[in-house]
Amino acid sequence: MDNVIVHVGCPSIMDSKDLAAHAASCGADAISAVCPSFVKPSSLDALVLYLQEVASAAPSLPFYYYHIPKLTGITYQINDLLGKVKQNIPSFRGVKFSDVNLMEFSLCVHAYKEYDFLYGVDEQLLGALAFGAHGAVGSTYNYLGKITGDLVKAFEDGNIQNARNIQFCIQEFLIYVFDMGWGLPEFKDIMSLFSGIPLGPSRLPLVSSIRSDHHDAIKDRIKKMDSV
Numbered sequence: 001m002d003n004v005i006v007h008v009g010c011p012s013i014m015d016s017k018d019l020a021a022h023a024a025s026c027g028a029d030a031i032s033a034v035c036p037s038f039v040k041p042s043s044l045d046a047l048v049l050y051l052q053e054v055a056s057a058a059p060s061l062p063f064y065y066y067h068i069p070k071l072t073g074i075t076y077q078i079n080d081l082l083g084k085v086k087q088n089i090p091s092f093r094g095v096k097f098s099d100v101n102l103m104e105f106s107l108c109v110h111a112y113k114e115y116d117f118l119y120g121v122d123e124q125l126l127g128a129l130a131f132g133a134h135g136a137v138g139s140t141y142n143y144l145g146k147i148t149g150d151l152v153k154a155f156e157d158g159n160i161q162n163a164r165n166i167q168f169c170i171q172e173f174l175i176y177v178f179d180m181g182w183g184l185p186e187f188k189d190i191m192s193l194f195s196g197i198p199l200g201p202s203r204l205p206l207v208s209s210i211r212s213d214h215h216d217a218i219k220d221r222i223k224k225m226d227s228v
């Protein structure tokens with residue numbers, strides 16, 4: 001593995017700071033944090049203060065903000081946030097951007113060339129690459145890593161039609177998953193099934209509804225994608 005970015009965001013800022021310091025002591029390459037979202041930051045400035053405090057627990061490590069508004073409900077515009085972190089967080093290095101708003105994504109990539117933008121909505125990665133994404137972090141890459149690597153290569157080689165075909169296959173797989181009503185706990189089961197590594201169930205309150213009679217259908221669908 002070339003780079004290990006340790007996620008340290010927790011509901012308690014004290015825990016986040018402890019984890020950040022621990023990550024630094026273990027030789028992590030970078031850290032990343034979501035902001036607590038049960039009790040949300042009361043303003044954009046409050047969010048910046050939170051990130052600054054967590055980053056300061058591991059000042060030598062590059063720091064990434066993890067923006068996932070669908071889950072956190074924290075919806076401040078990232079381009080506004082970046083204007084403020086620039087002066088306040090010297091170790092700030094970029095954003096994991098897990099939102100469908102590609103215009104906001106593009107504005108950030110364009111205005112903040114010094115930062116990395118890692119995209120997190122796997123079903124539309126190609127759109128983000130077109131807007132200048134520097135990488136991707138997502139749940140499906142745990143079992144669709146090869147085909148996604150092929151998508152990125154096709155994009156880099158200028159083979160856009162091939163990249164589109166691969167993205168479409170990934171979308172078809174995800175439509176099947178969403179139609180089944182599956183989400184993160186099921187993704188973890190698929191990861192175990194596909195890797196052969198028993199990763200165990202998700203933590204409560206997440207409960208997977210995958211049954212053993214779904215296994216063959218999932219394996220077949222993933223195998224079929226290898227032939228694209």
Ligand SMILES: CC(=O)N[C@@H]([C@@H](O)[C@H](O)[C@H](O)CO)[C@@H](O)CC(=O)C(=O)O
Binds near residue numbers: 071098122123
């Ligand atoms: C809301 C959500 O789960 N987003 C995922 C995506 O990888 C997502 O599962 C994928 O695009 C399918 O919708 C990631 O951005 C987040 C994620 O994998 C994580 O934090 O573990």
